[in-house]
Amino acid sequence: KQEVTQIPAALSVPEGENLVLNCSFTDSAIYNLQWFRQDPGKGLTSLLLIQSSQREQTSGRLNASLDKSSGRSTLYIAASQPGDSATYLCAVNGNNRLAFGKGNQVVVIP
Amino acid sequence: EADIYQTPRYLVIGTGKKITLECSQTMGHDKMYWYQQDPGMELHLIHYSYGVNSTEKGDLSSESTVSRIRTEHFPLTLESARPSHTSQYLCASRGPPGDNEQFFGPGTRLTVL
Numbered sequence: 585k586q587e588v589t590q591i592p593a594a595l596s597v598p599e600g601e602n603l604v605l606n607c608s609f610t611d612s613a614i615y616n617l618q619w620f621r622q623d624p625g626k627g628l629t630s631l632l633l634i635q636s637s638q639r640e641q642t643s644g645r646l647n648a649s650l651d652k653s654s655g656r657s658t659l660y661i662a663a664s665q666p667g668d669s670a671t672y673l674c675a676v677n678g679n680n681r682l683a684f685g686k687g688n689q690v691v692v693i694p
Numbered sequence: 695e696a697d698i699y700q701t702p703r704y705l706v707i708g709t710g711k712k713i714t715l716e717c718s719q720t721m722g723h724d725k726m727y728w729y730q731q732d733p734g735m736e737l738h739l740i741h742y743s744y745g746v747n748s749t750e751k752g753d754l755s756s757e758s759t760v761s762r763i764r765t766e767h768f769p770l771t772l773e774s775a776r777p778s779h780t781s782q783y784l785c786a787s788r789g790p791p792g793d794n795e796q797f798f799g800p801g802t803r804l805t806v807l
Binding site: 615616618620625626627628629630633635673675677680681682684685686687 | 700725727735736737739742744752782784786788794795796797798799800801803
């Protein structure tokens with residue numbers, strides 16, 4: 585069974601600092617990996633999707649890398665802003681079903 | 695605009711009532727999913743469907759049932775609501791192979807008194 589771990593569980597950073605969020609998974613036989621953002625009490629917003637054949641994906645200030653062989657993905661958020669405060673979830677797709685981590689809860693301090 | 699919708703967004707109901715949570719998507723996706731999430735906790739898959747007339751139970755045991763009569767519609771039903779069903783319910787759909795991005799609805803927050 586796929587297990588997904590996200591470290592750290594929670595972090596606070598001052599505005600302007602770069603954020604580094606880590607995700608590890610136990611089974612490297614994946615189709616893709618997806619990063620989501622979740623605001624309190626809300627649904628999930630898709631941020632980036634990395635196919636298993638890709639090494640990284642970028643969207644604006646966000647960059648996600650994937651190292652399938654070591655079972656790791658990292659989400660970088662450059663020049664963080666208070667609006668980036670949210671929970672970030674990593675989800676690994678194996679056979680059309682997502683396995684989720686518990687999330688990185690981020691607070692960006694103005 | 696292609697999207698995924700859930701109604702109601704919030705529901706407070708008494709024990710024993712029958713409820714149906716609605717989920718619709720306009721993206722033509724075959725694969726749809728229901729997740730349950732308690733506050734501050736991880737998501738648990740409770741039901742999924744790979745197409746019309748196809749439904750399966752997920753990883754977390756649930757007393758709810760689902761149906762998939764039309765591609766765009768995937769409702770979840772609780773025949774007799776209990777306080778233990780209090781949670782947030784999230785619906786999602788997934789694109790075809792080669793795309794495979796999963797999209798989520800805004801969720802339904804259910805409180806059973």
